[in-house]
Amino acid sequence: MFSTLTPQILRDATAGTGDTPFGDLPEWDLSDLYPSEDAPELERDLTWLENACADFAQTYQGKLADLDAAGMLDCVLAYEKIEMIGGRIMSFAGLRYYQETTDADRAQFFQNCQEQITVFTAPLVFFSLEVNRIDDAVLDSWFADNADLARYKPVFDRLRAMRPYQLSDELEQFLHDKSSVGASAWNTLFDETVAGLMFTVNGEERGLEATANLLTEHDRATRQAASEEIARVLGENIKIFSRVHNTLAKEKAIEDQWRNMPSPQTGRHLSNHVEPEVVEALRNAVVDAYPRLSHRYYELKRKWLGLDRMQVWDRNAPLPMEDDKLVNWPEAEKIVMDAYADFDPRMAEIAKPFFTDGWIDAGVKPGKAPGAFAHPTVTDAHPYVMLNYLGKPRDVMTLAHELGHGVHQVLAAEQGEMLSSTPLTLAETASVFGEMLTFRKLLSEAKTPEEKKVMLAGKVEDMINTVVRQIAFYDFECKLHDARAEGELTPDDINALWMSVQAESLGEAFDFMEGYETFWSYIPHFVHSPFYVYAYAFGDGLVNALYAVYEEGDADFQEKYFEMLKAGGSKHHKELLAPFGLDASDPNFWAKGLSMIEGFIDELVAME
Known part of the structure; x- marks a missing residue:
């Protein structure tokens, strides 16, 4: 599944995307x-x-x-x-x-x-x-x-x-032959539609990525204007997005019915090599923890912002004491590479060519796909990382995240083409671990209580986005596919399903502006990879449990960690986690992971 925006001439690794407030940015070679x-x-x-x-x-x-x-x-x-x-x-x-x-x-x-x-x-x-x-x-x-x-x-x-x-040979052949004009064609329509959207905020026209970045601005009026403009543009295009989701959900349901799949999620669980009951245990553990995690944190944030009620444009707002300093690209590279090297010099050595050899495309450009990813290509080449770097601290964490994927993909390549690919549930391991290493290093270097508070709050928000938000997204997808099985869904029908998971996951601190009900429409995972999103929560919980083992001082942790990444897709999650004394099928496993987020919130409460 791909989608691209690119200039007519590909420039080499040393070529930048022009002067920016955060330096010359690399492009792919x-x-x-x-x-x-x-x-x-x-x-x-x-x-x-x-x-x-x-x-x-x-x-x-x-x-x-x-x-x-x-x-x-x-x-x-x-x-x-x-x-x-x-x-x-x-x-x-x-x-x-x-x-x-x-x-x-x-x-x-x-x-x-x-x-x-x-x-x-x-x-x-x-x-x-x-x-x-x-x-x-x-x-x-x-x-x-x-x-x-x-x-x-x-x-x-x-x-x-x-x-x-498995279907008959003839039907399997038919599904293969029509694949390029089936789901993949709708994926392309979605990608091109999203990439072509333009938003005008404060008299300046921007793409989706740059407009969404305004939701992290200090100025509340700017955040509000950006949110309302996103809602307006998505509303104008909602029929296209509704058609894409209706068609893909129905196509999936037809194929699932022919295959006698017991649920819409079964195919994803099979491809992830994970048991449905493990995913259900994860989902239930996170939903049960909503009051202790997102609800509790956003109440704290509401008080910090001095608001009686929060709006959706306040969710990712910086704290009042947080400065607007941008992190330039060389500084971002140093932060992440130092964190990786402190853990193990081998990790930094593997990451180095991403910066020097044209393996990263970092700049925000017209038509470029939004978001970020690490694509492994093939095992006799190397991965490529895509970012939309805008110099925010969160962008540094995104760099750490995607670079973790890249390191994982380089290490797993030795398994060969058919065994290197890691199931989605384990594919987030190195990326989330890389984020955690970077965060812990920055936290240890915080010079003031205010700086530490800002870092802790930022990490909690990232973890809520990775765990709480993604499980809410998973519940939305489950509801969407169940509802589509009963018939065609109007945009209002899908909007209602979206809103049914928002208040539950975010809590009582929020009001929801008119138009927010359409914000499901631009999320690519729902289109490209149905039910992918629980892998983020799986990965975060897994890494939190792994990091706890690391902090406990396992002398062989680095060696075990590298062996786990090198295994790629050659081992089941039970086999990979066993050397660390962990088991994802144990309900206590998820509680251990979630307790790390709760502990960070406890630290924030203690700082009040």
Whole structure:
């Protein structure tokens, strides 16, 4: 899933996005993938991919069950090479598109690549279907006979987890063939619509990212103006967003029904390799903690701001004693790199090329996709990080977060293409841990009680956004998909579902302005990755528990931590957490994670 906004000429790592109050910002150098969109290397790989897919099908279709262990290993390695080349092409096309989603040539190039690869890989659909028809005894004998093949057992386990939900070969082929004009086409419409939105606040026109940044300004009138302008523009486009969500939810429901999936969330749980009861325990623990976390904190903040009632534009407002100092890019880099090096010099060494070799695109530019991400590309290349850096302290934490993803992806790459990808529930581990390292370092260097209070409050707000807000988003998605199963939803219907989770999660401190009911419409996770959002809360709770082990002084913690990141997707969460004495299926696990947030709030109360 991609989307891009990008200038016509890609500049190298040393090129900036122009003078800003926070310095010259880096841009991607995508030449590590391909020199350009018309490069001979790209044409070579497209030709190779087409032929390799056809050859793979001719060699193996209808014959998997008759292979021996060595033959199946050859098959898996051939499949892995196909995934590598296809992933490289789509990474290049997608990252270019994300740089400038409103550029027609980039959008066309991305769509053409997507359609070509869908056609080329159509002959591969048989692979997972045939694997799932092989007897367990045959698979077990293969793994016993060949240690190199046994390394891929997690891949087979994940494929076979889908066995109960597998359709006929013909239907699976149909779903594959139409994929480029199904959900992915609606994703592209959503991305291009959001990237093209413009907002006018105080006489200045901005994109969504820059306008949302105004919600963290000291001046309350500016925050209010930005909120009302976001509401106005989203309201004008709400029919498009409603159509996208209605269509995608219905398409998902149809496929889930054909597959006999027991719930809309089942597919996400399977892809995350996590049991539904573990997610339910997480969700219930967080909802039960709302009064102790978000409700309690926002009451404190309401008093600090001197308000009788808070409005939604006050939620991310800075505290009165917080200064407006911007953090320039070199300073942000030093803060994060020092925090990483203090934990383990190896971590900083892995992170260094992101800054020096064009692996980060940091500037806010017209048409650029909003938000931030770390994309792993393929295991014989390297990850790329996208930011929309505006110099706020939260942007420094976002850098620490996405760089953590990048470090994780670099370490996991040694597993190879089919085993490196980490389930979403564990994919947030290194990112949230990187944030925590950066926060703890800054907190230890705070010079005054006021500075410490501002830092603690900022961290609590980030954790509430990561845990409370994301579980509220998850509940909204659950309600949306359940309601769509009963029929078409109007924009007002979806607005009402959104508001049903807002007061519950945020608490009594807030009033909600007219128009806030549309703020669900620009959140990309609902469109690109249904039910993704609980992974953030999962990751935060997991890291809080991990960090508690670290603080307790486990002498081997760093080694265990690096081994966990290197494992990528080769191990289940139970196996990865066991060396730390942790178990996500234990209800007390989530209580341990949430208690860290509660402890920070206790510190803030004690400072009153």
